[in-house]
Amino acid sequence: MRVRILVSFKESVLDPQGQTVKNALLTLGYGFVKDVRQGKVFDIAVDGITEEEARRVIPEIADKVLANPIIEKFTWEILEEQKKA
Amino acid sequence: MKFGVVVFPGSNCDFDTYFVLKNGLGQETVFLWHKDHSLQDADCVVLPGGFAFGDYLRSGAIARFSPLMQEVCEFAERGGLVLGICNGFQVLLEMGLLPGAMLRNKNLKFLCQFVHLRVESAQTRFSQRARPGQVLRIPIAHFDGQYYAPPEILNELEVRGQVVLRYVDVKGERTDEANVNGSALSIAGLINRNGNVMGMMPHPERASEALLGSEDGRVIFESLIGP
Numbered sequence: 001m002r003v004r005i006l007v008s009f010k011e012s013v014l015d016p017q018g019q020t021v022k023n024a025l026l027t028l029g030y031g032f033v034k035d036v037r038q039g040k041v042f043d044i045a046v047d048g049i050t051e052e053e054a055r056r057v058i059p060e061i062a063d064k065v066l067a068n069p070i071i072e073k074f075t076w077e078i079l080e081e082q083k084k085a
Numbered sequence: 086m087k088f089g090v091v092v093f094p095g096s097n098c099d100f101d102t103y104f105v106l107k108n109g110l111g112q113e114t115v116f117l118w119h120k121d122h123s124l125q126d127a128d129c130v131v132l133p134g135g136f137a138f139g140d141y142l143r144s145g146a147i148a149r150f151s152p153l154m155q156e157v158c159e160f161a162e163r164g165g166l167v168l169g170i171c172n173g174f175q176v177l178l179e180m181g182l183l184p185g186a187m188l189r190n191k192n193l194k195f196l197c198q199f200v201h202l203r204v205e206s207a208q209t210r211f212s213q214r215a216r217p218g219q220v221l222r223i224p225i226a227h228f229d230g231q232y233y234a235p236p237e238i239l240n241e242l243e244v245r246g247q248v249v250l251r252y253v254d255v256k257g258e259r260t261d262e263a264n265v266n267g268s269a270l271s272i273a274g275l276i277n278r279n280g281n282v283m284g285m286m287p288h289p290e291r292a293s294e295a296l297l298g299s300e301d302g303r304v305i306f307e308s309l310i311g312p
Binding site: 012013014016017020065066068070071 | 143
């Protein structure tokens with residue numbers, strides 16, 4: 001089973017890197033860009049636990065290690081298994 | 086006074102700190118390897134600057150899981166003196182021994198320069214040899230030094246007098262320009278509620294000899310040794 005966790009700054013925290021990317025996009029003429037928030041992606045392969053257990057333990061991992069809850073928030077999902085051809 | 090300087094893979098101010106404490110101030114000083122379980126009866130634990138674990142994940146985020154950090158946590162909870170410098174400050178924040186977090190500097194640049202700091206509180210174990218309002222000239226060298234905490238925490242820090250050092254200009258005035266990394270309330274150094282754990286982004290160990298351009302950092306270590 002593979003799990004994807006997205007970590008990004010909370011809305012209340014200024015994201016200067018995202019702002020810089022936004023400004024670059026605006027400079028390139030993509031005037032429709034209103035905001036950019038930059039974050040991190042963690043793809044984690046897990047084995048030996050049920051999906052139910054994963055649903056309990058993945059947020060725990062994200063909260064304890066992957067994100068700093070003072071400045072960051074996270075979302076996560078279980079990725080569809082890629083079917084072998 | 087016995088000092089223990091913690092060494093993580095990626096620490097790079099450990100030898101400077103050791104040298105200042107041992108040779109500059111004549112104190113018994115030992116290195117403490119992060120995988121050990123003993124603080125070797127140190128009276129004060131120093132978490133030095135550097136890039137522990139390559140700053141992977143977030144600055145200081147991995148270092149807090151080192152075996153020795155459990156001992157440091159218990160030591161701090163018993164009232165033991167802990168000083169975190171730069172990356173050491175970041176580790177203390179990640180451990181939750183100090184409130185808040187560090188963000189990338191406001192200009193998104195690694196800043197390596199002398200700054201001026203105002204001593205906001207000279208009644209701490211880390212600043213008792215300084216004069217209140219004294220301006221210290223000490224260098225910084227960091228990428229993630231923009232101190233952040235939610236408004237209610239910042240308010241609490243102010244009310245309880247936990248802000249020990251602030252970025253100021255040469256005259257000791259708080260300005261946006263002097264607050265080089267964009268820290269909330271220009272915070273450069275803060276202390277916990279019990280007054281035994283302090284974190285500071287500037288490097289006092291790099292400003293403890295006239296030969297290196299400033300001796301202003303000595304006052305931090307001298308304060309630890311005694312009033």
